[in-house]
Amino acid sequence: MTFLNRFAGLRLYAVLFVIFIYGPVLLLPLFSLDTGLYPTFPLKGLTLQHYAEMAANTSMIEALKNSLTVAVIVSALSTTVSIPAALALSRYRLPGAAAVLGFMSLPLLIPSIVIAVALLIILLKFLGVALSLWTVGAGHVLICIPFCMSVLMSRLEGFDPSLEEASRDLGCTGWQTFWRLTLPLAMPGVISSLLMGFVVSFDEFVIAFFLSGTQTTLPIFLFSQLRFPDKLPGVLALGSLILAGSAVLVVLAELLRRRGAKSANPGDI
């Protein structure tokens, strides 16, 4: 009896936990379909009008395009620079490897406002670079690298080291081994790293706020729109679409991860 009660209690806890995490997010698509101007209950009626408004809002679409462009370039760039670094750190016993890894993880620990201010000073005072989407991207690469590194390293460390030795033994140079063996095997990690970089950059507010010039990214645009109540339903509609998009991405990434996990222990018999 006590066991059953405890079991029921855990089940209730689990349900509340899920509601706590996902409830607020799920309100977004709900209100985006409501005819009312303000997001309150009871709902007034069903409409797709806000989605039409959203599509007609050219400056919002422009901000979305900026964000997507920056996120795609940032994720490609930070993954590309992280692959050799992750290989070096996971394959060779480098002097000071721990220190290098520690420094690379610093952007995770330093508040992004500090990084943003520091970058702003460097860009304007020392380099004399005008603020633009490029400067936003540069800042984002900095904070994406630790995420990409950790994803890639965990994938690369799972390899049987004799696979690369076998490739060398069969006549491949180091470079050929990388293209024919290491990269294909690391591909699930590379894709996770690309997704991770994309999400981190797409979502980032503080650095983008400091480093963007006249062109804004989506988070900054949305923040500026909150001053106009009549713009809110369009924001909700866009938010719902992004939510649906990221749900698809997460499912894809998970499917890839599972496919990768199956081949993660190639030496097993």
Added chain:
Amino acid sequence: MPAPETTVAPMISLRNVQKRFGDHFALHDISLDIGAGEFFSLLGPSGCGKTTLLRILAGIEQPTSGSLSIGGDAMAGVPANRRPTNMVFQSYAIFPHLNVEENIGYGLRNMSIPRTEAAARVAEALALVKLDGLGRRNADQLSGGQRQRVALARALVCRPKVLLLDEPLSALDKNLRQDMQSELRALQRAVGITFVFVTHDQEEALAMSDRIAVMNGGRIEQVGQPAEIYDQPATAFVASFVGTLNRLTARVTERGAGHLTVAGVPLHLPAAASGPGAEVTLAVRPETLRLGRDPECDLVLPARVVEVQFLGSIVRTRVDVGGDVISLDSFNRPGSPVPAIGSSAEVSLRSKDVIVTQAP
């Protein structure tokens, strides 16, 4: 089988090779010649340096000092990918993202061989290791024995001068292992390539090799044909590592003359004359001992039966001789009864079969 002549143009020649990892010497001063077409085994317990030596031959590790030549060419500064060697790894290292054919053809793509010829060689290699028809299988659909064959085919298809095998049979179950031993031996004869085979299994080394190097603690203890290694072990380590060895304690009765007693029975062994102490250890192979009184033997020791293992065709009897428990094998013949535990018995042997090792 006669061992190939190794004095003319060895395929592999190692001179004073040392390997140090930090303060630890993995290999001390190894000098060794391996002849062309030889099946050569490196035998020793784990940590004896046999795998390190194999990896130095492959070019995966570099020696700290000393020189190495393969096929007459000095290998200093030649990386693994440009050496005339190929290796079968202990884990097999089958590439998981490629199918069987792609695995086997992996090395051929670096050789600028026409596509059709490469395909023909892959098919030939598949047939050689009896995997015909499995070319399209994925790596994860293969059994342990099949993986081993793929690894073998992948190395042989490159037609190396030397094939290096790192304990390739250790992951297989016992029956498969014995089948593979004779198959590997037959394969080596068919292709005529020099095989260097690393193993910790002395039976495997004895059964397969033309010659064996027994290694211990980074040194080579003895190099020789299987029968030499087994019958005339050069050191106490070789004697105890290769084959089962019984130890008997003997008291020295006349120092310097080789007169001893074992379990109260006197015997004369000139080899024991140099022993400094009051006791020496005698080593005896189980198959040189006979249960009962044998007219061909000059030495008969009193014994008591302590354990009998019935193994089918062989009966292994453990007997107590003057406080030392030794084992001896006899064939199970219909009509000859299995000895009873606790009964007294006699053990016969010839004094020339006794190996004198250092006193403890």
